[in-house]
Amino acid sequence: MLPYAFNDSPGNTVMMLLKKLALATLFAVVLALLVLNIWGYLTLGKLAPAQNPQRDTDANRIVMIFGATGSVGDGLLQAAMEDPDVERVYVVSRRTSPRIDAAVATGKAELRLQQDFTDYSGLADILPQVNTVLWGLGTSSLNVDDTTYSRIHVDFPVAFVSAWLAARTEAPMSFHYVTGMGTDANGDSHWAREKGRAELEVAAMAAGTGLRTFGYRSAFIRPASGRANPAHYLLQALLTPGKLVISSEDLGAAMFEISARTGELPNGSLIDNADSIAYAHAYAARQR
Numbered sequence: 169m170l171p172y173a174f175n176d177s178p179g180n181t182v183m184m185l186l187k188k189l190a191l192a193t194l195f196a197v198v199l200a201l202l203v204l205n206i207w208g209y210l211t212l213g214k215l216a217p218a219q220n221p222q223r224d225t226d227a228n229r230i231v232m233i234f235g236a237t238g239s240v241g242d243g244l245l246q247a248a249m250e251d252p253d254v255e256r257v258y259v260v261s262r263r264t265s266p267r268i269d270a271a272v273a274t275g276k277a278e279l280r281l282q283q284d285f286t287d288y289s290g291l292a293d294i295l296p297q298v299n300t301v302l303w304g305l306g307t308s309s310l311n312v313d314d315t316t317y318s319r320i321h322v323d324f325p326v327a328f329v330s331a332w333l334a335a336r337t338e339a340p341m342s343f344h345y346v347t348g349m350g351t352d353a354n355g356d357s358h359w360a361r362e363k364g365r366a367e368l369e370v371a372a373m374a375a376g377t378g379l380r381t382f383g384y385r386s387a388f389i390r391p392a393s394g395r396a397n398p399a400h401y402l403l404q405a406l407l408t409p410g411k412l413v414i415s416s417e418d419l420g421a422a423m424f425e426i427s428a429r430t431g432e433l434p435n436g437s438l439i440d441n442a443d444s445i446a447y448a449h450a451y452a453a454r455q456r
């Protein structure tokens with residue numbers, strides 16, 4: 169009789185309930201991942217890189233990177249350092265990082281410390297040379313209020329593009345802005361509308377000049393190797409079937425491939441996560 173008496177105890181009932189709750193949570197997470205991956209697989213990927221494209225090897229000669237201390241920008245910097253067509257990298261940042269220090273030590277990169285991202289007069293000497301700008305500067309809408317969010321994600325890039333176009337309008341020039349999946353100028357949330365507004369504003373400014381601007385509506389951007397931890401790699405594995413993940417180095421490679429194909433994607437093109445994977449593959453095939 170003892171075993172049955174033990175099974176019916178209140179403690180055992182609580183354990184059974186907790187087990188059921190854990191199983192239900194696991195089931196919900198697996199279902200959500202499944203739905204997300206199916207959605208990504210079926211809907212992402214609208215652009216197909218041309219098979220035999222014209223490439224301009226000067227298109228990424230002089231590169232400028234914003235947000236290089238962050239998770240995304242760190243990999244963009246790594247991609248720039250590894251690209252043989254990139255001759256010079258200017259990192260514009262409030263502070264340095266181990267990756268920036270290492271890049272500067274090679275002599276290929278230079279750090280320009282900058283505190284005010286609405287005033288680029290301190291870059292006047294280099295802006296006329298710059299071909300490619302990788303913009304990984306940004307933060308989560310959970311970290312700042314709406315006004316600050318707009319300042320960082322709209323005012324900063326718009327002020328930069330304005331200063332750059334005042335210094336240079338001659339192609340090849342490309343501006344690559346990591347906005348994120350869900351960006352939508354008509355969206356429901358403030359962050360989505362503001363990043364969508366920024367994509368449209370920089371494209372409108374570039375129209376009729378030698379500059380092309382691109383918005384990267386990336387999903388999960390896995391930090392570069394060396395900065396990524398096991399949880400990042402697990403998430404990468406879980407999101408790969410739906411093309412919902414790209415590493416930050418591969419995102420940088422995709423940006424360089426899109427820049428170099430000067431006649432392929434027009435100003436204002438929006439690049440979803442599967443598109444950037446496709447261009448990163450094209451870049452990798454070229455390096456082999």
Ligand SMILES: NC(=O)c1ccc[n+]([C@@H]2O[C@H](COP(=O)([O-])OP(=O)(O)OC[C@H]3O[C@@H](n4cnc5c(N)ncnc54)[C@H](OP(=O)(O)O)[C@@H]3O)[C@@H](O)[C@H]2O)c1
Pocket residue numbers: 234235236237238239240241261262263285304305306307308320346347348349385386387388389390
């Ligand atoms: N991580 C992803 O999976 C992912 C996916 C899609 C889109 N994105 C977008 O990519 C952007 C960067 O994301 P992240 O994950 O790399 O963020 P992060 O790790 O927090 O890095 C943010 C970068 O932006 C700079 N920054 C932030 N606020 C700034 C300010 N007020 N003034 C000057 N610099 C500032 C930071 O510089 P300091 O070091 O000086 O603070 C840092 O370099 C964000 O817009 C994000 O929404 C990220």
